[in-house]
Amino acid sequence: MPPEIEPLNIDKIAGEMAQKIIACAKDVDVSKPVESVERLTTKTLGVLQEQGVYAMMLFLFSRSSDEQKVAPCIRAQLFEAIKKIPKFKNDRNVPKKNSAAKDALQFYINNILNDLDTLLLVRDLYEQTLIYTRYAAKAEQKGG
16 A cells, blocks of 8 residues: 655645745844835745746845845745655755755756646745735734
8 A cells, every 4th residue: 555645735834934934034134124025025926927936036036135135035935845845855955045046946947847746836835825925924014
């Protein structure tokens, strides 16, 4: 009998990652960190939905000003979310918060973009994470 595969709860992962993004952003040295992360998350979500996972990662590595300070918070949790996918659970090549753009992008080419099922799963996971991050940022700004 094959080993039982535990279902992947995208909602739970996305919620956890969104909370970590907000917590990280609060430690960033910008005047309004939660507003900055909300704006960048909205733009990032747009890029993901219009151009895809690889373009979204390029976008996050290409930011400047306050967005450049907040982008690592988003990237780090998106990388962390990949580790929740059984295929990548013990993969030491998954990018880390301080990974160079070249290395992170190469990981996506070699491990995410080369398999349609994985690509679609990652896209859905990232989309849910970014949506939850926007909502969490709005709630945080309202004192929630």
